[in-house]
Amino acid sequence: MSSVQKILPHYTYDDWVHWEGSWELIDGFPIAMSPTPVPKHQQVAAALRAEFYHELKKCRKCTVYDPLDYVIAKDTILVPDILIVCGKIEKKYLDFPPVLVAEILSPSTALRDKHTKYQLYEQQGVKYYLIVDSDKSTIEIFELVKGKYMLQTLGKGEVFDFSFEKDCSARISFNEILQ
Numbered sequence: 396m397s398s399v400q401k402i403l404p405h406y407t408y409d410d411w412v413h414w415e416g417s418w419e420l421i422d423g424f425p426i427a428m429s430p431t432p433v434p435k436h437q438q439v440a441a442a443l444r445a446e447f448y449h450e451l452k453k454c455r456k457c458t459v460y461d462p463l464d465y466v467i468a469k470d471t472i473l474v475p476d477i478l479i480v481c482g483k484i485e486k487k488y489l490d491f492p493p494v495l496v497a498e499i500l501s502p503s504t505a506l507r508d509k510h511t512k513y514q515l516y517e518q519q520g521v522k523y524y525l526i527v528d529s530d531k532s533t534i535e536i537f538e539l540v541k542g543k544y545m546l547q548t549l550g551k552g553e554v555f556d557f558s559f560e561k562d563c564s565a566r567i568s569f570n571e572i573l574q
Contacts, residue, residue, distance in 0.1 A: 407469045421511060423470035436499050439529040440476055442572040443497060447479060450565035457481040457494065457563045464488035465496075467519060473512060477525075481560045492516075494559045497525035513537070517544050523557060532573040
């Protein structure tokens with residue numbers, strides 16, 4: 396019995412930059428981004444960004460960003476909901492690991508955020524990975540410890556101290572974010 400070879404396209408950044416709409420690319424496989432997020436998703440994202448922005452005002456090295464293209468490799472480009480970057484971005488996209496990524500779950504992205512992106516962010520050395528479930532009012536905070544993510548806290552009423560760079564930290568009350 397002969398086997399049929401599957402021929403699937405493999406895309407790179409050079410292809411991706413010409414596409415219309417919002418796409419991510421994982422190992423050359425294109426993934427269309429969900430439609431515009433629902434109001435609760437946007438509200439939680441705005442509140443989380445505002446808390447980090449307020450806490451990092453005194454820090455000159457670290458900046459909070461809305462979705463930004465994060466190019467991990469020529470064939471892997473992610474667009475996290477929220478990023479904190481310590482250092483200057485020299486290109487039209489981020490080409491080095493941020494210190495924090497937050498993904499706000501939606502039904503169409505939950506599995507990818509909890510598994511594929513989790514592994515990619517861990518491999519890239521992203522210090523903190525937040526998985527926010529606005530429907531369940533929970534935030535999972537994963538911190539990179541010796542190259543592996545460790546769950547640090549989970550729940551609505553938690554306060555967590557993030558440490559990014561020297562003199563760059565943020566004390567975030569998640570009770571203010573998940574209402």
